[in-house]
Amino acid sequence: MSNTTIQAEREALIALAHAVEPGDARIGALIDEWGAVQVCERMRAGRLGLREQASMQARLARVDVEAELASAHAIGARIIDRTDREWPTQLDDLGAARPLVVWVLGAANLRLTALRSIAVVGARAATAYGEAICRDWCSVLAEHSFTVVSGGAYGIDAAAHRATLSAEGMTICVLASGVDTPYPRAHDALVARIADEGLVVSESPLGQEVRRQRFLTRNRLIAALTRATLVVEAAVRSGTTSTANAAMALNRPVLAVPGPVTSVMSGGCHKLIRDTDALLASRIEDVLEVIGELGEFSAPAPDRRSIDDLSPSQARILDAIPARGSININDLVMDSGLSAANVSGALAVLALRGFADEGPGGWRLAGRA
Structure with a gap:
């Protein structure tokens, strides 16, 4: 494609990202078939044949791509699209549901930073046990130069980010809102620190608040961005297990930390281990063996003193x-x-x-x- 064509495609992707919800596989499939520019033109003309066509058309009409690029630049953010060299190609494993673009805050290169990464997720109402495991293991992951990716929420997410930052490691916070409107608001300072020392990423445009569905689409982004997903604590029915399910759907390893059988916050981990292909992780070495390069973290030799x-x-x-x-x-x-x-x-x-x-x-x- 010529530079002019690439620029037109980029602008069309940015415009469409404002008009449709993240992870809309129908729009993604049309873009794969016709290209983003053609989809934009058909959406403006009302010729997509989708039930939500009118609302998409109205949102698209309000988009000023140049103004959106200027707004991102004003807060130090950048918009990365599928044609960009910084685009993490592992996101393409999501197929038609892959993001159109992502907004990024932080100086690091997203593609390079995510090459050696692991998702660390868990319960918002985490126990002291879960937070202690998370802090200890994320510190070790940082020491071995793994990027820790999580969602910036209360509990395990926040513990993962803080432990990695304390160990001077790299962490990525993937938000369900715009990068300028982090949720929860109580974590504004944490997200700001991550933006300074790591990366803050979202596929929702600037100014967008969270919605229930966006948490689920955000979780599939966390799973796709990383080599594997580590579930530290989770209730049987929780958003955390949706991240694990998304990772398994992508054939990415999922590891779950066992906990007390009396703990509700370990019930989801136990269910993953019992009912799915999730691996039991009882020590950080179990995690390193799965996510490391071939032979990098070989299983320890049997104790020669046995x-x-x-x-x-x-x-x-x-x-x-x-x-x-x-x-x-x-x-x-x-x-x-x-x-x-x-x-x-x-x-x-x-x-x-x-x-x-x-x-x-x-x-x-x-x-x-």
């Missing part, structure tokens, strides 16, 4: 070594009833596996003086 794999003779020699002090090999032969050759072989294995050490006074348990 006694389970010792042979009977090796276990007998280990039992014969005193808890304090040392014992020479002749005494081990006498105490164990084994031949000198068997004792020597067993000691070599015990030393190799970190159970025993040989010192000037004989053999002793590893780590003992």
